Amino acid sequence: MNSKRRLTILAGLSAMVFMLLAGRLVYVMAISRDEIYEKAMGQIVREVTVPAARGDLLDRNGSVIAASADAYRLDIDLKTFRRTLEAKERTAEYYAVPLASLLGETVEDILAIMNKTTSSSLVKRKMEKAQADTVRAWMNEAGTNFLILGYDSIRYYPNGPFLSHVIGTVGNDGDGTMGIEYLYNDLLRGVDGIKISEIDGKKQDLPYTEVVATPAVDGSDLVLTIDEKIQYAVENIAAETMESTKAKAVTIIVSDPKTGEILGMANLPEFDPTDPQLGLTSEEFSAVTRNRAVNDTYEPGSTLKMITMAAALSEGKVSLSDTFFCKGYTYVNGVKIRCAKHEGHGLQTLEEVFQNSCNPGVIEIAQRVGIKTLNEYIAKFHLGEKTGIDLPGEAKGIIKKTDDVTPLDLATISIGQTDTATPIQILGTLNTIANGGYYTTLHLVKETVPKNGAGERLDPVPYVEKRGEMVIEQDVNAELMKMLELVVEKGSGKNARIEGVRVIGKTGTAEKLDPSTGKYSEEDFIASFVGAAPADDPKISVYVAVDSPKDVVTGGAVAAPVAKKVFLEIMKHMDLSSDGN
Structure with a gap:
């Protein structure tokens, strides 16, 4: 082959190589630029989530109820x-x-x-430092450049089951799943940040390289209306009550009737918010984590007589000079309805009917009022609707429609059966009377405080505020207050009486339906009491419900003494004496 031919072949080969290189360059720079860039950056750049610190939960005096501690998380780069x-x-x-x-x-x-077929995945969250250090040592030894150890946080509750039904809990994803943790999750959680840095083959950050970061915005702290001392007291009293009465459950709520602030809320059985499902079946978990104060409805019994009397007085259907005769029972449409005092109370004044919680007397009063008016007042006190309290899962209760009510229904509704309500609704009713006839929404969060003192304090608004609604006129309300005080001084609530303190209150004994028969049980009752003190200027209101106590079952015998214990405990920290001294 002559030299000229060799040059021609060489030139052709060179041209071909050049064209291939040019084509490849076009492919790299134009056609697949984004794909190749993404692959390259995936190997030399790491994007790490910088978790925001979750806000703390504090009691009204600044004591920590729930907080977050530093922890670690492990992720896997599945492509690598x-x-x-x-x-x-x-x-x-x-x-x-x-x-x-x-x-x-x-x-x-x-x-x-x-x-997994995804590009990355979470392996483990909420690791404490000791475990993270062990994992890191193994990663270095095994050369696992596909594993990424980053920062995380652990939610902890320093007082264990304390206030668990109010607080709720936080799931593995860092979001609240129940209670305050759930309802105020957006405020508590904050916004995670992002850190982007160049890494070497061992997935270590390269020195002297610029780090691009979006800082995390920490969640806000929430100051609750709860008073830690009062909460401890009501939880201890609830536990003592469970043991002494052998009840299925106990609920105690303490509030400020003027502001609607809840100072204590105890539900037993309780659970540990750190690990609420530990050792429980799904059915047991659902039962124990339910906040009976807001999630459960029941026929309230005689505590609803507060509304019956409010309607009768407001509409002028009764007067203090009226008298009523109780022979221990009454018949309505052929159905015999007994009084708690089977031998009867005999001749009574209007005030005595109320203080003795006399069923025949109240039924006669309700017949004067009529179901249309009675239902209007039931609605005014916000029964049959959500009160708007800042807890998830609030029940509305069931109020029978006016057009569907029979004369027998009117009788049973007036004494607290047939219709259903929640403990919060009954406490709200008492609070309205204790607050001069004005309704105020019960709530649990006092204010929001940005982390580290940065920014302004914010007023939380997840609860629906009904503040300043006049439900009953002042003259009627004053008479109701007098009647409620007589209940404790002389009537069914005398076991809540305290020397030197004027206490108002109303007892309730509600029959429970037997699910197997569909009829009222002769053994299962809910004994309740709702009251406030001091009567001349109520500062504290208390609600107590004891579910299925054994042996003694009435509200006056079971729940009123519990309320007295609560008042006495609160008096260690607050002056409830009637003269204010």
């Missing part, structure tokens, strides 16, 4: 993991077995994460 397995000719089990042991997880669970 798959390349590592291929390059080193290893199986996923090679890494899954030791990692599962370090994390306290099953090998199957770790393999399920490693076999």
Whole structure:
């Protein structure tokens, strides 16, 4: 082959190589630029979430009820993991077995994460420092450049089950799942930040490289209306009551009737918000975590007579000079309705009917009022609707429609059966009377405070405020206050009487329906009491419900003494004496 031909072939080959290189350059720079750039950046750049600190929950005096502590999380870069397995000719089990042991997880669970088809996945959250250090040491030894150890936080509750039904709990994803933690989650959670940095082959940040970061915005602290001392007292009293009465459940609520602030709320049985499902079936979990104060409805019994009397007085259907005769029972449409005093109270004044919680007398009063008017007053006190309290899952209760009410229904509704209500609704009714006839929404959060003192304090608004609504006129309200005081001084609530303190209150004994028969049980009752003190200027209101107490079952015998204990405990921290001294 002559030199000229060789030059021609060489030139052709050179041109071909040049064209291939040019084509490749066009492909790289134009056609697949974004894809190649993404792959390259995926190997040299790491994006890490910087979790925001969740806001604390504090009592009204600044005591910590729930807080967050620093922790760690482990993520896996599945793209890099798959390349590592291929390059080193290893199986996923090679890494899954030791990692599962370090994390306290099953090998199957770790393999399920490693076999995902996504680009990345969470492996473990909320690791404490000791465990994270052990995992980090193994990662360095095993050369696991596909694992990323980052920052996280652990929610902890320093007082264990304390206030658990109000607080709720936080799930593994960092979001609230129940209670205040759930309802105010957006305020508490904050906004996570992002850190982007260049990394080397071992997934370590390169020195002297610029870090691009969006700082995390920490969640706000919430100051609750709860008073820690009062809460401890009511929880201890609830526990004593559960034991002494052998009840299925106990609910105690303490509030300021003027502001609607809840100072204490105890529900038993309780649960540990750190690990609420520990050792429980799903049915048991649902039962124990339910906040009976707002989630449960029941036929309230004689506490509803407050509304019956309010309607009768307001509409001029009764006067203080009226008298009523109780022979221990009355018939309505052929149905016999008994009084608690089976032998009867005999001749009574209007005030005595109320203080003795006399069923025949109240039924006669309700017949004068009529169901249309009675239902109007039931609605004025916000029964049959959500009160708007800042807790999730509030029940409305069931109020029978006026057009569907029979004469027998009117009788039973007036004494607290047939219709249903929540404990919060009954406490709201008493509070309205204790607050001069004005309704105020019960609530649990006092204010929002940005973390580290940055920014302005904010007023939270998740509860629906009904403040300053006049429900009953002042002259009627004054008479109701007098009647409620007589209940405690001389009537069914005398077991709540305290020397030197003027207490108002109303007892309730509600029959429970037997689900197996559909009829009222002769054994299961809810004994309740709702009251306030001091009568001349109520500062504290208390609601007590004891579900299915054994042996003694009436509100006056079971719940009124519990309320007295609560008042006496509160008096250690607050002056409730009638003269204010």
